[in-house]
Amino acid sequence: DAEITQSPRHKITETGRQVTLACHQTWNHNNMFWYRQDLGHGLRLIHYSYGVHDTNKGEVSDGYSVSRSNTEDLPLTLESAASSQTSVYFCASSKTTQETQYFGPGTRLLVL
Amino acid sequence: SQQGEEDPQALSIQEGENATMNCSYKTSINNLQWYRQNSGRGLVHLILIRSNEREKHSGRLRVTLDTSKKSSSLLITASRAADTASYFCAPSLVRAQKLVFGQGTRLTINP
Numbered sequence: 001d002a003e004i005t006q007s008p009r010h011k012i013t014e015t016g017r018q019v020t021l022a023c024h025q026t027w028n029h030n031n032m033f034w035y036r037q038d039l040g041h042g043l044r045l046i047h048y049s050y051g052v053h054d055t056n057k058g059e060v061s062d063g064y065s066v067s068r069s070n071t072e073d074l075p076l077t078l079e080s081a082a083s084s085q086t087s088v089y090f091c092a093s094s095k096t097t098q099e100t101q102y103f104g105p106g107t108r109l110l111v112l
Numbered sequence: 113s114q115q116g117e118e119d120p121q122a123l124s125i126q127e128g129e130n131a132t133m134n135c136s137y138k139t140s141i142n143n144l145q146w147y148r149q150n151s152g153r154g155l156v157h158l159i160l161i162r163s164n165e166r167e168k169h170s171g172r173l174r175v176t177l178d179t180s181k182k183s184s185s186l187l188i189t190a191s192r193a194a195d196t197a198s199y200f201c202a203p204s205l206v207r208a209q210k211l212v213f214g215q216g217t218r219l220t221i222n223p
Binding site: 033035040041042043045048090092097098099100101102103104105106 | 142143145152157209213215216
């Protein structure tokens, strides 16, 4: 069955370190998204991609980057982790921009 | 500001009762989607209602859409303990060509 996975599921890091969160989907979806979820803020869009080599900034993109070298993967990189980036991160994919998004299980990141 | 705003933020009811959650948005939409999130898990899609539809059913779920009022509601009938979760609406904005999630409604079903 097609699925979307994230790794690691839990990560503890120190401020200033570079961290990469992986997202892999086997739906063959063009669109992929990264969100962060914090209490009181709901889900906020970090970056998204509509296809290979396409990346776009979301509403909270500062301090994050993504690259899309193939259809299946959209890794999220925190260039220099900050305590404010402690959060739960969700990856999602969809066939088109208007259709259902399928979410991964999430990555809990703690920046000390 | 958030486009999909749910109301109430939290709702607690007895098992067997109906639960109604509301969602408001600000600009034109292609469709509006509802998702559920169980504690510690990813979001799961429940139902999608297109801008030219007024009502849609799926099992115990009933969604309505009023584009003139820019609002939608999700009704869960005969609630069960397993319905305890957070529920999010996500308008698919015509301009933005992506979903915008609100903060969700935390639903608790008491046995």
